[in-house]
Amino acid sequence: MAEAATRSGRCILHVDMDAFFVAVEMLRHPELRGRPVVVGGAGPRGVVAAASYEARRYGVHSALASTIARRRCPEAVFLAGDYLHYADVSRQVFALFEAVTPFVEGLSLDEAFLDVTGARRHRHGEELAWALRERVATEVGLACSVGVAPNKFLAKLASEAAKPTASPTGVTPGRGVVVVRPGTELAFLHPLPVQSLWGVGPATLERLRRLGVVSVADLAGLSESVLVGALGKANGRHLHALSHGQDDRPVEPDRGVKSVSQETTFASDLHDREDLWREVVRLSDAVAARLRHLGLGARTLTLKVRFASFTTITRSVTPGAAVQTGPAIAQAVSGLLDTVDPAPGVRLIGVGAANLGEPAEQLGLFDEASARGGAWTDASCAVDGIRERFGDAAIGPASILRDGAMRPRRRGEQQWGPTGPDGSGPDEPIGNDP
DNA sequence: TCTGGGGTCCTCGGGCCT
DNA sequence: TCTGAGGCCCGAGGACCC
Secondary structure, three states: OHHHHHHOOOOEEEEEEOOHHHHHHHHHOHHHOOOOEEEEOOOOOOEEEEEOHHHHOOOOOOOOEHHHHHHHOOOOEEEOOOHHHHHHHHHHHHHHHHHHOOOEEEEEOOEEEEEOOOHHHOOOHHHHHHHHHHHHHHHOOOOEEEEEEOOHHHHHHHHHHOOOEEEOOEEEOOOOEEEOOOOOHHHHHOOOEHHHOOOOOHHHHHHHHHOOOOEHHHHHOOOHHHHHHHHOHHHHHHHHHHHOOOOOOOOOOOOOOOEEEEEEEEEEEEOOHHHHHHHHHHHHHHHHHHHHHHOOEEEEEEEEEEEOOOOEEEEEEOOOOOEOOHHHHHHHHHHHHOOOOOOOOEEEEEEEEEEEEOOOOOOOOOHHHHHHOOHHHHHHHHHHHHHHHHOHHHOOOHHHOEOOEOOOOOOOOOOOOOOOOOOOOOOOOEOOOO
């Protein structure tokens, strides 16, 4: 079955930065090297975004509640994180990727697929992987792990196998580069636990366990019809193909944005509709600014609410015209907010925009401006210009003002959870100083 | 005091139309 | 006029990923 994956002769690299956010912080704070370091939300509802391998020895990992992380590793240095700086460093790293091949598909700031099938005419895939790893280390100062394989999903598994590991006894350096050669796909793949596969999360794992599936080999032993019956058509077919090493998805350098959203978790639950409305206006404004930056409008708007019980609901509306201003989005979402009862307590609220396309004209406040294409569009462009010159905090919707204080927030700020009740959060490393 | 933020994709049910 | 089938769109939510 691996033949299908190799017949095309593709060579894909998956490059994954090692503990990226933490590693970037260590470039700025060399004194932190060798210490347990955690980047993430430091407030009562924050989560870990990244942990150094020294911290992982204590069972600290990404998505772990910060409170638990502190309990497990009290001596760790906790950093609030600086998303914008990480994005800057990411651009440097991606520039090195693009020097190897134009076919680079970024998955996140710290991870990408590279199709080096063409570049391989000059050098072997493995040679390219080692050279790239070396360049990232010498020119940016960061470590990465690279998987080399005939398709994307095997390359991803290979890079995982190349990574360092941490256990209570210590940190074991990774192999750096792992190659899955054509003809060895199934030997590499089948011994792995089934949850290694892309798309097998807790829910799917539980269903597979009921079928007696533990390893990828077990999965490969089931027919496609059995998997479709258990997991649905798309997921069943997908996992059946993966279990046989088959993955024909191309590396896509320009994957367009499909949706834009912004959400926020409150340090303490909100019960008042007015408070929620202020947040909706602020989030709508932020989403609109990003839409304008992308030159897109949204036809579908979604309100997301997570209650104190952690149950989450979404409500969406498709008014018709594609909008890209804060007031237009807030207006559409206001009707959705009216259907929500905040009495039980709301811990998170979010505004999303989907069904993206050419922006339509907006309803205007002023006739003259409306006739020219929309007052809110004009006003929003002016706001964009002010923010460009003076920063995001310089201007915002008046309706989010309370007690004379606006609470602007930049994109990427507080990426990993709310700060304390007073809005404070650590900017400098906290924990036991050296 | 457990559980963030930003995405993508899929499934399912209901409404509408032919 | 009624009914069922099928296609399509929309809304809601689940699952998964980094």
